[in-house]
Amino acid sequence: MKKNGFTLIELIVVMAIIALLVSIVAPRYGRTVDKAREASLRTSLNVMRDAIDKYQGDKGRYPDSLDELVQRGYIRQIPEDPITGQKDSWQMLPPPPNSAVQGGMADVRSGAMGRGQNGTDYSTW
Numbered sequence: 530m531k532k533n534g535f536t537l538i539e540l541i542v543v544m545a546i547i548a549l550l551v552s553i554v555a556p557r558y559g560r561t562v563d564k565a566r567e568a569s570l571r572t573s574l575n576v577m578r579d580a581i582d583k584y585q586g587d588k589g590r591y592p593d594s595l596d597e598l599v600q601r602g603y604i605r606q607i608p609e610d611p612i613t614g615q616k617d618s619w620q621m622l623p624p625p626p627n628s629a630v631q632g633g634m635a636d637v638r639s640g641a642m643g644r645g646q647n648g649t650d651y652s653t654w
Contacts, residue, residue, distance in 0.1 A: 560646070567645050569611040574654060577619075577637045580604045591624055591632025612641035612651055620652065 577595065580603040584592050592598050595607045610618045618640035624630055641651040 563646060566611040570639055570641075570651065570654065573608040573611070574637065574639070576608070577604065581635065581637065585630060585632070585635075590630055591635045593633035594621065595619060595634075595637065610639050610641060612639060612643070615640075 577598070580598050581592060584598060584601065584603050592601075592603075595604075598604045599606060607616045607619070609616050620638045620640045621634035622636040622638060624632060624635035628635070639651045639654060644650055645654070
């Protein structure tokens with residue numbers, strides 16, 4: 530009489546194969562997610578820096594905050610920092626002391642701690 534079903538050994542072998550495949554894929558998935566976050570951070574920084582430059586070109590001074598860029602229509606909203614997951618972690622950098630152009634912020638950087646996959650700190654991007 531033949532019984533249908535799987536033996537315990539067959540189930541253990543299948544589970545071991547699945548575990549092996551997951552252990553190969555999981556690190557690659559993590560790196561892919563980190564790459565996507567870093568690409569999003571670079572894009573957000575480029576968009577905000579472009580808006581700051583356009584504001585300075587139009588008004589003759591730098592904006593006082595990111596909120597001012599939103600209020601004046603240079604950006605729709607303050608983007609979320611993809612590394613910190615917050616909108617209020619951006620670091621505003623003032624213009625150089627010897628700059629003829631006035632205003633509160635001439636550049637913006639991420640407030641995230643840590644380093645990117647290229648080895649540089651997020652706060653220097």
